[in-house]
Amino acid sequence: MKDREEWLIKTLLSWKEKASHIVILGDLFEFWFEYKHYVNRHHFKLFKAFLELKMSGVEVHYIKGNHDFALEDFFPKELGVQVHKEFVLNAHGKKFFCVHGDGIPPSDRGYRFLRRILDFPLNRFLFKLLHPDWGMNLAAIIGKKSRQWNQEAEIDLDSYFKAGENKIKDLGVDYFIHGHHHIQGVWDIPNGQVVSPGQWLFFLSYAVYDSQNGFQLVKVKPELL
DSSP, rough: OOHHHHHHHHHHHHTTOOOOOOOOOOOSSSSSOSSSSSOOOOGOOOOOOOOHHHHHTEEEEEOOOSTTTTTTTTTIIIIOOEEEEEEEEEEEEEEEEEEEOTTGGGGGGHHHHHHHHHHHHHHHHHHTTHHHHHHHHHHHHHHHHHHHHHHOOOOOOOHHHHHHHHHHHHHHSEEEEEESSSOEEEEEEEEEEEEEOOOOOSSEEEEEETTTTTTEEEOGGGGOO
């Protein structure tokens, strides 16, 4: 979708005076890799938006996804955005377990093996030796192929419900929040709910929580922004 980052930024900035917490559930970028002296210039306005949110008092969290698992210290040090693999957010008297969700369904078994290879310290070091332009171009090609494959894969929602039920039982949380499969929804499970805010590739969808109404799902088309 053309200009999707612009309307994402516009939406994020509209929350400056409204939100107490914002959680990005991963895969915000097609690919992310941090070099010592290099940051992707194409996302400068997005970085600025995150910094503005932080400066306005909004607590921003970023969960690593399967496309941006190589996040290191740029977001926390330069933008004040807290980065996690997964975490529990305590807010409004509730506990929200937040995770990207990759690796949960059995069909992700091959991906889990590939992830271990890509995230191996030696392989990350060797990739860093590439010129950033070459590395980004190579990763963009691989990421596009991966996304095409994932779009054709069957979504096993029951595996996410089971994962949510286990986390709610084991950690005593109220909600299991995840992304990854891009299906927007709120599902009741024993002792809590599973929530997926959707995606922003073809339209902007997200979930909003308030203590009176619980989770509300929002889907916005670019022309409405």
